[in-house]
Structures are given as C-alpha cells and as structure tokens.
Amino acid sequence: MPPMSxxxxxxCAAWCRTCxxxxxxxxxxxxxxxxDGLQVRWIDIEDEADLIGxxxxxxxxxxxxxxxxxxxxAGPLTPQPETLRRVLRAHLADPTPARVDAEHEALAARLRALG
Structure with a gap:
C-alpha cells in the first residue's frame, strides 16, 4: 500500500498584510x-475563487x-510560526478526521484532484 499523501x-488574500x-x-x-507525498498550496481566495467554491x-x-x-x-490560525508548526505536527501524527462542513470537504477534494 503506498504511503498516504x-x-x-x-x-489567504493578496490584500491581507498578515498573509x-x-x-x-x-x-x-x-x-x-x-x-514524500506532501502537497503544499498557497491559495489566494480571490484569484482562485473557482477553486474555493x-x-x-x-x-x-x-x-x-x-x-x-x-x-x-480546517480553520483559522494565529499567524505565529510555532502555532503553525504545532498544528502541522499534531495533524501529521494523528490521522483522525476533523468535523468540517461540506464546503471544506469539497475544497479538499478539488485540491486532491489537482495533485
């Protein structure tokens, strides 16, 4: 079985100074x-509005x-480097699905399809 991606x-948005x-x-x-198997995307929600749905x-x-x-x-983060690292490590180690709305699931599906 191949490793999970x-x-x-x-x-974010281009006009957002925090972003x-x-x-x-x-x-x-x-x-x-x-x-290995990592897909990283920076998405401007206005430039890629069709993708965001x-x-x-x-x-x-x-x-x-x-x-x-x-x-x-799926959710907002405070823009602190350690907060981001902690969230990434936690969700890399724990494959438990989050409870999210259909729109987040749909976005994830569209991004997976882009590869």
Missing amino acids: LLVACL ESYRATFEAACAELPQ DLDIETFPTLLIADDTAVRF
Whole structure:
C-alpha cells in the first residue's frame, strides 16, 4: 500500500498584510515536514475563487490539512510560526478526521484532484 499523501493549504488574500508576511512562515514550516507525498498550496481566495467554491473564508490565515480520504484540520490560525508548526505536527501524527462542513470537504477534494 503506498504511503498516504498529505495536503496542506493556506487560504489567504493578496490584500491581507498578515498573509503577506505569513507566507514565508508557512513555506518554511511546510519545508520541515516529510516531503514524500506532501502537497503544499498557497491559495489566494480571490484569484482562485473557482477553486474555493462556496467556502466562506472570513479570517486569515486559514489552514486546511487533508489526507487521501478526509480533512484532518480546517480553520483559522494565529499567524505565529510555532502555532503553525504545532498544528502541522499534531495533524501529521494523528490521522483522525476533523468535523468540517461540506464546503471544506469539497475544497479538499478539488485540491486532491489537482495533485
């Protein structure tokens, strides 16, 4: 059985100054993860509105972590490097699906399909 892939997506907006400074933090934290099967996406919710679909993002940055079958985490984070690392480590170690709405599941499915 091939190893499970992991999707980590940060949902932000180009006009958001917090997101602008957070991008380097996000990329650095994701670079620390095991890279085999890892898909990392930085998504501008306005530039990629078709991809976002009906998902309403109100707080930035918002993180989505999903494996091959389920969303493990979906929600806003405080833009602190250690908070991001802690959430990534926790959800990498624990494959328990999160309780999320259909829009988060649909976004994860669309991102998985993009590969």
